[in-house]
Amino acid sequence: MEKLQTAVTLRDQAFEAIKNRIVTGEWQGGMFLSEKLLSELLGMSKTPIRSALDRLEMMGLVKLSPKQGVIVQEVSLKKILEIYELRLSLETYAVRRLTGKMDAAFFAGLDDNLAHQAEAIAEEDIIRYVELDRQFHALIIAGLDNEEYTEVMSRIQDKFLLVVRTTFNRNQKRLAGSIEEHWQIRHALAGTDPELTVLLTQRHIEYVKKIML
Structure with a gap:
């Protein structure tokens, strides 16, 4: 149970950290991000980061591409x-x-x-x-x-x-x-x-x- 709670906390931390950089304009539309970069920046494994990116994609803030990686979405x-x-x-x-x-x-x-x-x-x-x-x-x-x-x-x-x-x-x-x-x-x-x-x-x-x- 403790491991599950830690995983959820890391996922939420990754989500908030990435989202805040997008909505404040630090990471602007069209910018490419990599899971490796995010992992190093946030100091956590790729598992919670991937979960956070899935959630951000559902919100329309990023787009996940198998070939291009993570792209910050432009707001039309x-x-x-x-x-x-x-x-x-x-x-x-x-x-x-x-x-x-x-x-x-x-x-x-x-x-x-x-x-x-x-x-x-x-x-x-x-x-x-x-x-x-x-x-x-x-x-x-x-x-x-x-x-x-x-x-x-x-x-x-x-x-x-x-x-x-x-x-x-x-x-x-x-x-x-x-x-x-x-x-x-x-x-x-x-x-x-x-x-x-x-x-x-x-x-x-x-x-x-x-x-x-």
Whole structure:
């Protein structure tokens, strides 16, 4: 049993290490990786690494080729737009349901996140801001207390990080606009007009299309 637990832990460690390098842009689309390189880099055998790569391939972050090895997947414009269409559906539904109904603890979580967003902008730390941006939207979805919605959001969040990072790298001035829109959504959630919150959320998400197209 102890050996099984160790194997699972190594697999998860390999998965997180490889995934983080991809979603932060350290390993970009089209880059070739080898199991030998990953084994040496992570200091573990190829068995947990292969398991991690299988999982990453299912997520669409890498492609495994018998001849070429491991290739970091490019995120196509079509895929980016699909992710944002899904986000639009998830989040507009969530904010419509949550407006005027959330407690102080919910808003304390959003406010803490927004304070850290401001710090990241002041430090010009795009990687940190992107992660905090993801957390902000995940907090809203979590407010539904619906496991199915949370699971769907979790499945797309890593590709979501890739897309948002690309957006901010193309237009770093967008950071100030992004946090301002987050504050508007936060205040609307505390109000009594669900349609206003939906409108603000929709505008926030759809802005990305103007940058990506």
